Structure formats: structure tokens, C-alpha cells
Amino acid sequence: MMELPVILFGLGGVGRSLVRQILDNRLFHAETYGLRVRFVALCDSRSAIIEPTDGLTDEEIEAALALKKEGKSLAHHELGGSQDDLSAIVDIAGIPGTVVVDCSATEQTVPALLFALSRDYKVVLANKKPLTNQQEVYDRLTRAGDTRDAPRDLARLRWETTVGAGLPVIATLTRLVASGDTIQRVAGTFSGTLGFLMTGLEAGRLFSEVVREAHQLGYTEPDPRDDLGGVDVARKALILARGMGHRLEMKDIEVKGLYPPLMETLTVAEFMDALPQLDEHYQDEVARAAAEGKVLRYAATIQVTDGRVACSVGPTAVEKDTPLGRLSGTDNLIALYSRWYSPNPLVIQGRGAGVDATAAGVLSDVVEMAYTV
Ligand SMILES: NC(=O)c1ccc[n+]([C@@H]2O[C@H](COP(=O)([O-])OP(=O)(O)OC[C@H]3O[C@@H](n4cnc5c(N)ncnc54)[C@H](OP(=O)(O)O)[C@@H]3O)[C@@H](O)[C@H]2O)c1
The missing domain is CATH 3.30.360.10 (Dihydrodipicolinate Reductase; domain 2)
Structure with missing residues (x-):
């Protein structure tokens, strides 16, 4: 079984639906892909729960979902602690092969995303704001223009749901561009x-x-x-x-x-x-x-x-x-x-919106990431 370590930023509508779908698909992913997503950190705006070694248990994850559904902070979780530095969370919880998933709606995640990429971790975004920052930030996230690293980096950042939610808009555009079509x-x-x-x-x-x-x-x-x-x-x-x-x-x-x-x-x-x-x-x-x-x-x-x-x-x-x-x-x-x-x-x-369709699109990105080098 391949264990895929995941760090998640944001447990709003999309983040919670993503976690729910991962839990509900555990058997399917194990039988079909030999894959198990191991959540090593879940973060909201001010707090986080972390279990870098073994990953959070499904019971601990369910408790986090229940808290967030009630509108409470993860600080109320038995493992909860405050966080004001997502890079530190990535540093503590990340191991080789980690996928950092950004389901927040803030550009404050940018330093942590860049840090994750510098560690050769992979990144999946539902959050548009990191990509609509200055061009220079976009370039650093996607390594656009760096032809030597571009093919490798295409495989390290996915942002399918930022346009058209679950619709395959970015994948289609990327394929057209890659073929040399104008x-x-x-x-x-x-x-x-x-x-x-x-x-x-x-x-x-x-x-x-x-x-x-x-x-x-x-x-x-x-x-x-x-x-x-x-x-x-x-x-x-x-x-x-x-x-x-x-x-x-x-x-x-x-x-x-x-x-x-x-x-x-x-x-x-x-x-x-x-x-x-x-x-x-x-x-x-x-x-x-x-x-x-x-x-x-x-x-x-x-x-x-x-x-x-x-x-x-x-x-x-x-x-x-x-x-x-x-x-x-x-x-x-x-x-x-x-x-x-x-x-x-x-x-x-x-359909180009909705938390469940969006979360499903994020999950597809995560599963595809598991098998990219
Ligand atoms: N909903 C859709 O149909 C859809 C479609 C495509 C893309 N998206 C994108 O998906 C993202 C999530 O959407 P949503 O509807 O789930 O938003 P949401 O309900 O507002 O949830 C945002 C989450 O991000 C957390 N957060 C805020 N600042 C943070 C920080 N500095 N560090 C870590 N977490 C932070 C919030 O924490 P608290 O819980 O503590 O407030 C909350 O859990 C957005 O960027 C949105 O544009 C949404």
C-alpha cells in the first residue's frame, strides 16, 4: 500500500468536503490504486492538528470535521494547538512525497507553498489567490519560463479547480499549450x-x-x-x-x-x-x-x-x-x-462551483499527484 502524506490548509466548505471524500473513498482508493491518504496536518486560520509520524487517525479526523462543522477552531481538538506560521507546519509535518493542499481563500499561504516546493513536496491549489499574486510569485510557484525545470514542475503543482471547479479546464489548456497549439x-x-x-x-x-x-x-x-x-x-x-x-x-x-x-x-x-x-x-x-x-x-x-x-x-x-x-x-x-x-x-x-464538485476536483489532483515523480 502506498501511503501519501497530506497537509491540508483550510477546513471550510471545500476542505471539509475533501476530507470527507477521502475518508469515504478509503476502500476504493486502496483496492483500485493501492493508495492510502495519510493526513499529517490539518490547519485552519489560527490553529492546527499535527501527527507527523503515523498520521492522524480517522477518529481524530472525524473529531476535527465535527468541530469545524460547528464553526469552532481546531484549537478545541484534543491535538489542537495554535498556528501562525504555515511554513513551520510544513517543516514539522512534511516528509518526502508530501502533498500540501491549499483549500484556504487567502494569499497568506504563499510563503508556505513556496517552502513546500523548495522541499520538493507537491502542491494542489483550490485557492486562486497564490496564482493571481504578482507574476513573479506565479513564476516561482509554477516555475513558468524555466524550460529546464518546467516538465518536472508541471508535475509538482496542480490547480485544476481554480477555474471552473471540477471541470477539466486547466488540464485541457495545459495539454493544448504543451502540444504547441496556439x-x-x-x-x-x-x-x-x-x-x-x-x-x-x-x-x-x-x-x-x-x-x-x-x-x-x-x-x-x-x-x-x-x-x-x-x-x-x-x-x-x-x-x-x-x-x-x-x-x-x-x-x-x-x-x-x-x-x-x-x-x-x-x-x-x-x-x-x-x-x-x-x-x-x-x-x-x-x-x-x-x-x-x-x-x-x-x-x-x-x-x-x-x-x-x-x-x-x-x-x-x-x-x-x-x-x-x-x-x-x-x-x-x-x-x-x-x-x-x-x-x-x-x-x-x-457545473463550475459547489463545494463537493470542487473537492472532487481537488481529490483527483491529489490522487494523480501520488503517481507523479
Ligand atoms: N466553493 C466553491 O464552489 C469553490 C470553487 C472553486 C474554488 N474554490 C476555492 O476554494 C477555496 C476554499 O473555498 P471554501 O468555500 O471552502 O472557503 P471557506 O469556507 O471560506 O474556507 C476557508 C478556510 O480557509 C481557512 N483559512 C483562512 N485563512 C487561513 C490561513 N492563513 N491558514 C490556514 N487556513 C486558513 C479558514 O479557516 P477558519 O475555519 O479558521 O476560518 C477556512 O477553514 C477558496 O479559495 C475558493 O475560492 C471554491
């Missing part, structure tokens, strides 16, 4: 919430009404501006553009949110009350697009012209008869137009 254009929608909103607008509903419904259904963040601002979609576009080999920063992405900057300073309640002010604008936008035979989508577009990349995110009128134009509902979609996939693009579509 990607000329990427058009995608990477937010189920904004997909829901655009479908509602297309059906003739008012902007304020659909945003309020999405908020009530829990589709949006508690502050809907976190979705409507488009920054999360921009992060995904940046990860894709960098994955295509382009060098750019967040500031190079043109991000157009769905509300004016003036509404930034309002409280959440004031913002919700002010939404009807935007209804007429979006009715006009939808009508203008329809008059041209188009539909409105919240799209991320990466366009490469003569080697120069332009990346934008925002409400976009797209031809009805395209994969993006035909999309409705909350699915994510990415259309990749390349030398070999043109004029018809390579299209990936499906």
Missing part, C-alpha cells in the same frame, strides 16, 4: 451566479428582481457586490492567460462590474434598495443586444493578436449562435479557439 481566443463564463442573472435578464426580468432572488437563494455572497464586481471572474481569466504563457498582472485586466463605482460605499441594505436604479440600463442593454441578434453574457475574453494579449471581463453582447450565446442557467462554459480548434472551438461546459 490559442488565439478564449471566451468563457465562470460564475454560476452571474449566469443566473444574465439568464434572468434575457427572459425579460428586472435586474433588481433577479439580484434579490439570487441573494435570497444564497447564490450570491452575503454582499452581492463580491459577485457583481467581477473580480473573482477576473482572477480566473488571469490564471488562464498566465497558463497560456502570457505575462500580465491583475491591473492589466479590464474589469467591468455590474454596478457603478458610486454604489461601492453603500451598506449592503442600501445597495439592495438602490438596485432598481439600474433596471432601465440593463433593459436597454438587453434590447440593444437583441436588436443585433445578440445576447448579453457576463464573459471573460482573452484575445491574442500578433502575440499581444488583451484580457477583459464584463457584460458582453455575444452572437446567439455561439457556445456562449446558447448557454443558459448557472453552468460555466469555456470556449477555446486555437490553430486546431477553429472556427469551431473546443468547448467545456458544466
